[in-house]
Amino acid sequence: MNLKDKIALNVIDVPPSGIRRFFDIVQEMPDAITLGIGEPDFVTPWHIREAAINSIKNGETSYGANNGTKELRTAINHYIKGRFGLQYSAENEMIVTVGASEAIDLALRAVLNPGDEVLIPDPSYVSYVPNVLFAYGVPVPIKTYAQDEFRIHPDNLKKAITPKTKAIILPYPNNPTGAIMGKAHLQELADVLKDTEIIVISDEIYAELTYGQEHISIASIENMRERTILISGFSKAFAMTGWRLGYALAEQTIMDAMKKIHQYVIMCAPRASQAAGVEALVEGAKNGFEDVIKMRNDYDMRRRVILKALNDMGLSCFTPRGAFYVFPCIKSTGLSSEEFAQRLLMEQKVAVVPGTAFGESGEGFVRCCYAVSLKNINEAMRRIKIFLEQF
Amino acid sequence: MTVLLEARVLELLSQDARVDYETLAVMLGVTKEEIAAAVAKMEQQGLIIGYSAIVNREKLEEEIVSALIEVKVAPQRNQGFDAIAELIYTFPEVKSCYLMSGTYDLMVIVEGKNIREVAGFVSERLSILDNVMSCATHFILKRYKDNGRVFTDKESDARLVVSP
DSSP states (O other), X not given: OOGGGGSOXXXXXXXXXXXXXXXXXXXXOTXXXXXXXXXXXXXXXXXXXXXXXXXXXXXXXXXXXXXXXXXXXXXXXXXXXXXXXXOOOTTTSEEEESHHHHHHHHHHHHHOOTTXXXXXXXXXXXXXXXXXXXXXXXXXXXXXXXXXXXXXXXXXXXXXXXXXXXXXXXXXXXXXXXXXXXXXXXXXXXXXXXXSOOEEEEEOTTTTOBSSSOOOOGGGSTTTTTTEXXXXXXXXXXXOGGGOOEEEEOXXXXXXXXXXXXXXXXXXXXXXXXXXXXXXHHHHHHHTXXXXXXXXXXXXXXXXXXXXXXXXXXXXXXOOOBTTEEOOBOGGGTOOHHHHHHHXXXXXXXXXXXXXXXXXXXXXXXXXXXXXXXXXXXXXXXXXXXXXXXX | OHHHHHHHHHHHHHXXXXXXXXXXXXXXXXXXXXXXXXXXXXXXXXXXXXXXXXXXXXXXXXXXXXXXXXXXXXXXXXXXXXHHHHHHHTSTTEEEEEEOSSSOSEEEEEEESSHHHHHHHIIIIITTSTTEEEEEEEEOOOOSEETTEEOOSOOOOOSOSSOO
């Protein structure tokens, strides 16, 4: 029996992650400096970890409510209102998920029929395209460009829309570019979308990490709330990637569909993680989210350092205002993104991720994460500068 | 704004006093001149009184022994603890000296080449001072962290080396 024949076609057709190969090489290179990371370099604040420990000690080890514990949903309700001016019923319009990743999957499966098209800005986080394919959808890239600071241009949105377009994924602040979309730019997209019935899946996992400008959710733009599925989580804001805790907010009809999938597939997010999430939000509200502010200030400092270093050595880089990535243009070297990343790793032992891992428009760029120590940033910059001397 | 800037400059210099003004300016998003002004002001005010290296003494060739000494003293009329503290902190062996709340009065940190030298300091110089009523000497066995610095060679980063 050929087991390969038994694998579902929409799974087999998904190409393996471009990041994976790099991972294997870097892992075998103990003195490599990696800017290839996609998560915070802080450990979850102690009081949050302690809340999870206490939850376990108290024996909170059974299944919880499908859509999340009441405490956590109430805390999220207060948080999104206080922080982003968003109102969602903790009862009917909210679900706690196993990371924002699960929420993306739920959102897509809740709305897609086979063959439905989903618009995805290119470059973007590596999981959107496979997620759409797993949900029998058709991913349609909307190219974004450095001269637009990697925002979606409303004309390009318009051009990408067809009668089959069911949804658009709106991932800002953006991984890998660090782009954000402010109110005026979101309004331009809203103006295009308002004459359509396209659902917006807004992945706002980096909402707490913007620099010099507050994050605005598309759900807060007039008439956009009804069609928006807002996705966020605890990973990036509270340095809680390993806890797998996220949430989604949407109008009840869509939320009911998402809940239906979640209750049969997942049951509930881990209880200890949920207890930690309550602590993060409730304590944060009391002290003005000082943990988050401290981490954000630290990222901001490193953002300025890496940005200046890259620009100074001739790798031009637009100023990212969100997440913790810079996306320098490497076209001046004449290398492709893949070649650049490969040779930089082999010759100077610095790992960056080729822009093409995030979509075709990532060609000519690489992603550098600055959620690493200043010492390592400086050393990596020194090595990249040496690497560039040959071109 | 200037107070906030000074606080952040102070924080960064406390972590690494050798960062140059240009780098600090980039890190904090201000001009080099603003950094220079902030540092000058803090030096003038005596807020910054000096810059020194953080040394991992365990790696020194010659051995150094450190001890924390809890000293009980009888305060003097009109001078409280200050006069006796001055007498103590003037000894070159004394690296730090603090007035404490609680069951003793002065915490004195002393360094010497070996235990005998520190013991000699306690018995022959410190305990014989008038007003010093008692000393309890604790030798430091191992330093894990000093001035916010952890003394280990390993940099632990348990994250995946490349992730999406």
